[in-house]
Amino acid sequence: MHFKTSVAALASISALAVAQAPSIDQWTQQEINNGTAWTEVTQIASENQIYNLGTRGDVSCQYGNAKVRKEFRYMSNEDRKAFTDAATCLMKTPPQHMRADQAKNYPGVKSRHDEYVATHINMTMNIHATADFLAWHRNFIWHYESDLKTLCGYEGTLPYWNWALDAAAPQDSPLFNGDEYSMGSNGEYISGRSDTYLYTQGINMPPGTGGGCVNSGPFKSVQLHLGPLDLPNAENVDSNYQYNPRCLKRDFNSFFSNSYNTISNVTELVLESIYLEDFQDRMQGYASGDPFGVHGGGHWTVGGDASDFHSSPNDPLFFLHHGMIDYIWTTWQNLDIYRRQLIIKGTSTLGNSPPSAEMTLDDMIPFGFVTGDIEFRKLMDTFGDAYCYRYE
Numbered sequence: 001m002h003f004k005t006s007v008a009a010l011a012s013i014s015a016l017a018v019a020q021a022p023s024i025d026q027w028t029q030q031e032i033n034n035g036t037a038w039t040e041v042t043q044i045a046s047e048n049q050i051y052n053l054g055t056r057g058d059v060s061c062q063y064g065n066a067k068v069r070k071e072f073r074y075m076s077n078e079d080r081k082a083f084t085d086a087a088t089c090l091m092k093t094p095p096q097h098m099r100a101d102q103a104k105n106y107p108g109v110k111s112r113h114d115e116y117v118a119t120h121i122n123m124t125m126n127i128h129a130t131a132d133f134l135a136w137h138r139n140f141i142w143h144y145e146s147d148l149k150t151l152c153g154y155e156g157t158l159p160y161w162n163w164a165l166d167a168a169a170p171q172d173s174p175l176f177n178g179d180e181y182s183m184g185s186n187g188e189y190i191s192g193r194s195d196t197y198l199y200t201q202g203i204n205m206p207p208g209t210g211g212g213c214v215n216s217g218p219f220k221s222v223q224l225h226l227g228p229l230d231l232p233n234a235e236n237v238d239s240n241y242q243y244n245p246r247c248l249k250r251d252f253n254s255f256f257s258n259s260y261n262t263i264s265n266v267t268e269l270v271l272e273s274i275y276l277e278d279f280q281d282r283m284q285g286y287a288s289g290d291p292f293g294v295h296g297g298g299h300w301t302v303g304g305d306a307s308d309f310h311s312s313p314n315d316p317l318f319f320l321h322h323g324m325i326d327y328i329w330t331t332w333q334n335l336d337i338y339r340r341q342l343i344i345k346g347t348s349t350l351g352n353s354p355p356s357a358e359m360t361l362d363d364m365i366p367f368g369f370v371t372g373d374i375e376f377r378k379l380m381d382t383f384g385d386a387y388c389y390r391y392e
């Protein structure tokens with residue numbers, strides 16, 4: 001008994017010693033700006049994860065058999081097309097969760113994809129600037145990946161989009177060249193636009209490089225059915241689930257990527273945020289002096305439907321952006337697994353308005369038309385009970 005306790009205590013002390021998060025001072029500003037630091041940070045995080053998994057003993061999910069999510073541009077042409085084929089398939093697949101007697105309350109829900117959009121619309125005020133922002137979106141995109149497999153025969157994993165690689169000119173990214181292996185083009189260019197003042201963030205947004213319909217690539221003929229609800233220069237719908245058939249729009253804008261989504265922005269976020277409160281606030285732009293963070297900045301870099309606060313999952317690129325957000329979270333967690341794996345902070349209402357109770361890991365989290373409620377604790381570990389995947 002005594003022996004067992006002291007061995008466990010020793011093990012956790014030495015594990016803590018190796019798992020301290022690195023300090024940003026270990027890298028020069030140039031290494032932070034040119035991506036060297038980010039590459040090394042993700043390597044340290046992976047090594048910690050491998051070490052940690054080694055201490056878990058005989059569990060079925062191991063580093064070697066976990067599914068690997070890759071950056072879209074580093075996938076083969078065939079794999080990229082298989083993904084976008086499945087994503088468009090989901091937009092043509094009938095709703096799976098909504099019952100016939102509910103349909104009259106959700107006139108805009110026509111497809112399985114729309115069930116994701118409607119759920120996000122429904123829960124917007126309870127999944128952003130809340131304790132479960134990161135966990136909720138992790139599970140949301142995981143189910144999307146799972147639906148691509150079970151409903152549309154996809155055999156790969158959910159790609160992610162590292163927007164930092166495209167921060168200088170997202171409109172020129174290979175992801176958006178509009179060929180059949182891309183994530184679809186920019187929106188058609190609309191000229192003669194002026195700046196738009198964004199009241200929530202208090203900034204003046206210059207016009208982007210598109211603005212109209214995505215007219216080449218895999219999503220050129222998709223029809224959206226829900227939203228927009230909050231776009232500054234669009235005809236927003238009057239009610240949450242109104243049927244509003246239209247094309248997908250994008251408006252790539254380097255103003256946002258250069259200001260909020262550079263490689264130094266993501267590296268500094270991860271290395272300078274020691275406490276979870278700082279990390280999640282700064283990522284979402286609730287820290288002072290940075291009204292977007294990498295999360296908001298990514299949505300506004302794409303613009304158009306992806307920048308609608310409520311209905312942004314309309315654009316399949318949403319799921320790749322949130323893949324990157326999830327990658328950043330796993331990296332931050334794995335830099336100091338013992339302190340960060342199971343830590344949460346906050347309530348279940350946006351910025352705690354209206355005030356609500358602190359969330360706990362025992363809370364059951366709802367997912368509307370996506371899937372049944374799931375315990376918060378299960379969403380904390382990509383190698384835990386619910387998942388088995390990693391990023392590369």
Ligand SMILES: *[C@@H]1O[C@H](CO)[C@@H](O)[C@H](O)[C@H]1NC(C)=O
Nearest residue numbers: 028030031032033034035036
């Ligand atoms: C980044 O900067 C460091 C320090 O100057 C240099 O050693 C390294 O080769 C650079 N890496 C890249 C990818 O440019």
Ligand SMILES: *[C@@H]1O[C@H](CO)[C@@H](O)[C@H](O)[C@H]1NC(C)=O
Nearest residue numbers: 258259260261262264265290
């Ligand atoms: C993001 O990084 C760029 C340089 O890459 C910098 O100019 C900008 O101030 C950074 N933004 C924030 C919010 O730190």
Ligand SMILES: *[C@@H]1O[C@H](CO)[C@@H](O)[C@H](O)[C@H]1NC(C)=O
Nearest residue numbers: 118119120122366367368369
């Ligand atoms: C919206 O939320 C209500 C209340 O939680 C729930 O009953 C309903 O199923 C949700 N609808 C969707 C589409 O998520």
Ligand SMILES: [Cu+2]
Nearest residue numbers: 120127128137
């Ligand atoms: Cu969201």
